[in-house]
Amino acid sequence: PQVEIFGSKPTPVANLIYSEFEPLGQLDRSFILMQGKQGILVVDQHIAHERVLYERFSKAAKNKRVEVQQLLFPLALEFSPGEAELLALHRDRLEELGLELELFGKNEFLLRSVPAILKNNEHAEIMREIVDMLPAQQYEEALQEKFEEILVMMSCRNAIKVNMTLDLDQIRKLISDLEQTEMPYTCPHGRPIALLFEMDSILKKFLRK
Amino acid sequence: PQVEIFGSKPTPVANLIYSEFEPLGQLDRSFILMQGKQGILVVDQHIAHERVLYERFSKAAKNKRVEVQQLLFPLALEFSPGEAELLALHRDRLEELGLELELFGKNEFLLRSVPAILKNNEHAEIMREIVDMLPAQQYEEALQEKFEEILVMMSCRNAIKVNMTLDLDQIRKLISDLEQTEMPYTCPHGRPIALLFEMDSILKKFLRK
Numbered sequence: 066p067q068v069e070i071f072g073s074k075p076t077p078v079a080n081l082i083y084s085e086f087e088p089l090g091q092l093d094r095s096f097i098l099m100q101g102k103q104g105i106l107v108v109d110q111h112i113a114h115e116r117v118l119y120e121r122f123s124k125a126a127k128n129k130r131v132e133v134q135q136l137l138f139p140l141a142l143e144f145s146p147g148e149a150e151l152l153a154l155h156r157d158r159l160e161e162l163g164l165e166l167e168l169f170g171k172n173e174f175l176l177r178s179v180p181a182i183l184k185n186n187e188h189a190e191i192m193r194e195i196v197d198m199l200p201a202q203q204y205e206e207a208l209q210e211k212f213e214e215i216l217v218m219m220s221c222r223n224a225i226k227v228n229m230t231l232d233l234d235q236i237r238k239l240i241s242d243l244e245q246t247e248m249p250y251t252c253p254h255g256r257p258i259a260l261l262f263e264m265d266s267i268l269k270k271f272l273r274k
Numbered sequence: 275p276q277v278e279i280f281g282s283k284p285t286p287v288a289n290l291i292y293s294e295f296e297p298l299g300q301l302d303r304s305f306i307l308m309q310g311k312q313g314i315l316v317v318d319q320h321i322a323h324e325r326v327l328y329e330r331f332s333k334a335a336k337n338k339r340v341e342v343q344q345l346l347f348p349l350a351l352e353f354s355p356g357e358a359e360l361l362a363l364h365r366d367r368l369e370e371l372g373l374e375l376e377l378f379g380k381n382e383f384l385l386r387s388v389p390a391i392l393k394n395n396e397h398a399e400i401m402r403e404i405v406d407m408l409p410a411q412q413y414e415e416a417l418q419e420k421f422e423e424i425l426v427m428m429s430c431r432n433a434i435k436v437n438m439t440l441d442l443d444q445i446r447k448l449i450s451d452l453e454q455t456e457m458p459y460t461c462p463h464g465r466p467i468a469l470l471f472e473m474d475s476i477l478k479k480f481l482r483k
Contacts, residue, residue, distance in 0.1 A: 089298040092309045093473065096480075100301045105314065105471075109480050227482075256481050262314075262471060264302065271305075271318050272465050273436075 083244045088236045095227035097236050104264040111227050112252040117242040118182055119220035119253045126216065131163040132181035140176040140188055141169060144196060151199045158212060182223045194218060217253040292453045297445045304436035306445050313473040320436050321461040326451040327391055328429035328462045335425065340372040341390035349385040349397055350378065353405065360408045367421060391432045403427060426462040
């Protein structure tokens, strides 16, 4: 009856350096547990990978160098007339993201390629989501924002999930990739990537301070 | 600037089962980090070992079966007349703890054996501490209490320290020994052995709940 439970009031902190922590393994196959002089660091594996993929993808899209995977069997997709119009309107831009669409009969398209990071996903489902996100106009600002959202969605789709076993090598690779991103502390949706349990407060609870 | 730090308000909890957690390694070479469905469990390695040694030693003392280590070279120790009197008064009881003392000239004793759990310690120093703890009377109650304190002190002296590297096998052994004690949640001094960071509150901080 005397195990202590830590309540929780999170406070933001700046300048945390991932490489000052040593990965030990996973918590419930969903979070990475690391230790260091500063305390226990918990990293959300899905959110961390999403950040890595998003920045990589976003940079490639800006430089029009998205890695593309040609589909062995092009995927035929049917849309409503309105959707088909939207797709036609944004076709060039989508191609810059790696989504090559070819008009194929009335309101039907062939999806010929996808960005490499999506190669194992449900392409039809993703195309449906994308069509729902496309803006009706060509105003650059709205376009930019909507295509950002599409990038985020595709990064999220492809990121490793929670409830997935990672070995220490995979964990080290992920943390090193994360450390090289420009915003290693929040995912594109704004969720926190890491939580720190501070050594100081752990020592106090053990009456060692 | 968006890493979250956990503040801390510990609350007691009952019925924690160590074997439901999997040890991953050490935090700062001083605490054992374990993970499980319930969250992150942090165990103070020194305090945990102290509890294990104390119960083992205490049980052996009660059954007059303390494992004894004969010293290869008996240790000559000089005391004040008052101290020598105290030692003579409690000699039988000390022998039950494995400390065999032989009167050797005036106010001097030869320490011939120590309890096995003390075999690598500073015996002269420990004997000084013990003399300071001995009660002046033979009242059973005071005696009992003082000898408990001596047991605690000797267990503490022999327990693994913080800042000591343990491998996973040593960690597993310690946790399994700890689990078999009668009071696996506090050390004989009343300090907590384990702290739990609850999964629920971790999930909430990651906005997963």
